[in-house]
Amino acid sequence: MRNISDLIEQYLKQMLDGSNEGAVEIQRNDLADRFSCVPSQINYVISTRFTMEKGYMVESKRGGGGYIRIQRIDLPALKTIRHHIEHTIGNCVDQSAAEGLIYQLLEAALITKREANLLRSAVSRETIALNLPMRDEMRARLLRSMLISLLVK
Structure with missing residues (x-):
């Protein structure tokens, strides 16, 4: 069975898919009521699953008419x-x-699930058994080289 965070994420992604502008505005309390959870659960899902690295921009406005706006950022x-x-x-x-x-490339269907798994495996800290900052430098070189080989025809 899927957990509540997965359900909230799936719901928000469906809303984004149905949006003409690639963005949705939600009220945190309304969404919390819909899923019978606390509003902080909504914050958790948004802050961990709708990040810039995953291809989303989040803007929030607090107060009486406050909202959370989630916008998908398309890859070039x-x-x-x-x-x-x-x-x-x-x-x-x-x-x-x-x-x-x-994750962003997989979501945009620019790489397959298998390619994503191979990339994740190749750049994991267990695979690149070096001390920082050398590990992050090696990861960047490997990832850049593999992605360019996969994506640039």
């Missing part, structure tokens, strides 16, 4: 993907950011 066209990869990864990248980028 394939012809500019190399620049996007180099800019996103840079000279070093931690495991969380690397996994976020892999």
Whole structure:
């Protein structure tokens, strides 16, 4: 059985898919009532599953008419993907950011689930058994090279 966080995430993604502008505005309390949970559960889902690394921008306004706006950030066209990869990864990248980028590419259907699993395995801290900051530098080089090979035709 799926947990409440998975259900909330799935619901929000369905709302985003149905949106013409690729964005939704929600009221935290209304969503909490819909799923019979506390509002902090909504905050948890949004802060962990709708991050910039995963391809989302979140904006919130507090107060009486407050809302949370979630917007999907589309990856650039394939012809500019190399620049996007180099800019996103840079000279070093931690495991969380690397996994976020892999997730974003998978969600955009630019890589397969199998490719995503291979990428995650290759850039994991267990595979790259080096001390920091060398590990993050090696991860960036590996990830950049593999993604360019996969995506740039």
